[in-house]
Amino acid sequence: MIGHSSQYSSPHRSSDGQLALAPPRALRHLFIQLLFANKCIPISKLESFLSKVKSQFSPSSGVHPHNLESILQSINESFAKLEMRVVIARSEINGERSWSLIDLCTQTERLFFCQSLTNSETLFVRFVIEQCLRKRSGIVNQDYVLKQLSESSELKALKFSETSAIVLLDKLSNSGYLMHVGQSSITLSCACVAELQPFISKLESAGVFMRKCAICRQICILGFCCVSKICAAKVHLHCYESFCAKRDSMGLDNCVNQECQILWGENFREWSHLIKNRRLGDENVH
Numbered sequence: 001m002i003g004h005s006s007q008y009s010s011p012h013r014s015s016d017g018q019l020a021l022a023p024p025r026a027l028r029h030l031f032i033q034l035l036f037a038n039k040c041i042p043i044s045k046l047e048s049f050l051s052k053v054k055s056q057f058s059p060s061s062g063v064h065p066h067n068l069e070s071i072l073q074s075i076n077e078s079f080a081k082l083e084m085r086v087v088i089a090r091s092e093i094n095g096e097r098s099w100s101l102i103d104l105c106t107q108t109e110r111l112f113f114c115q116s117l118t119n120s121e122t123l124f125v126r127f128v129i130e131q132c133l134r135k136r137s138g139i140v141n142q143d144y145v146l147k148q149l150s151e152s153s154e155l156k157a158l159k160f161s162e163t164s165a166i167v168l169l170d171k172l173s174n175s176g177y178l179m180h181v182g183q184s185s186i187t188l189s190c191a192c193v194a195e196l197q198p199f200i201s202k203l204e205s206a207g208v209f210m211r212k213c214a215i216c217r218q219i220c221i222l223g224f225c226c227v228s229k230i231c232a233a234k235v236h237l238h239c240y241e242s243f244c245a246k247r248d249s250m251g252l253d254n255c256v257n258q259e260c261q262i263l264w265g266e267n268f269r270e271w272s273h274l275i276k277n278r279r280l281g282d283e284n285v286h
Contacts, residue, residue: 027053027054027071028071028074028075028078030053031046031071031075032075032078034046034049035075035086035099035101036101038176039100039101039175039176039177039191040089040098040099040100040101040176040189040190040191041098041099042096042097042098043068043088043096043097043098043099044096046068046099047068050067050068050071072086072088072099083103083104084101084102084103084104085101085102085104086099086100086101086102087099087100087102087194088100089190089191089193089194090190090236090238091189091190092138092187092190092193092220092221092222092223092236092237092238093179093181093222093237093275093276094237094238094276095236095237095238095241098190098191100190100191100194100195101191102191102194102195103195117168120158120159120160121160121164121168123154123155123158124155124158124160124165124168125168125172127145127148127152127154127155128140128145128169128178128186129188129192129196129199130203131144131145132186132187132188132221133188133196133200133203133210133221136211136225137222137225138187138188138211138220138221138222138223139181139182139185139186139187139222140185140186140187141184141185141186142166142169142184142185142186143184145165145169145186146162146165146166149161149162149165169186173186176189176191177189177191177192178192181222181275187221187222188221188222193219193221197219200219211223211225211232211234212234213234213235213236213239214233214234214235214256214257215235215236215239215240215242215243215256216236216239218236220234220235220236222275223235223236223237224237224240224264224268224271224272226255226257226260226262226264227255227262227264227267228255228260228262231255231257231259231260231262232257233255233256233257233260235256237272237275237276240256240268241272243256253265253268
């Protein structure tokens, strides 16, 4: 079994400086089971789950009650042997933070969610991912992807049927690695982006331009692109809203690029409404 032989591990300091015991093995295993079942879980749901079950695990008196931070640390200590890790990923749609289970075996170049796929399926998924990464919008049209099955020499060689492709895309969407953000538009989820970091670095090293949020400087797949065609600025929705709130701005108006500062105004408001309602498509990208 994964974990320590004793019920409790040595205490450690949490981020707020309080002394907290590492969670008992049974509690840690409950969260591990959740992760293997879902791969990516919003922290709000984890907090709710913890509040329901933590009364069953009574730590010694004088220590801080179990919290998600101590559970996450304990899980990652166990997962180190398996070359896996839980990272905190953030949704590009609503800014919600989630625990995301990723595979550290990057030498194989097989993403965690591809390990149960055939070689043809894996190559098809990689094609879809690369299209999302290369697009200015971070979005690829599903009809375009399906069309490439018969037009792209790379995909034609796979002899992969359109029906199989649709089933696979739905499977990856249902499992939370791809997202439908419109009737026929696909983008990458925060779980997928978290696991893709080594792959993204490899593409960057090969000269593929990867847009990063002009505010947080993290990779930005699904973000708002400046309305100016000569400005490369792109921002996460939650980053720009927080940026404007700190400036005490009454509206979401200007580009964050000091050399641009073109008005975004109604374009941004329309885009943010569409993205929050998952109705975004390439036609909405300026």
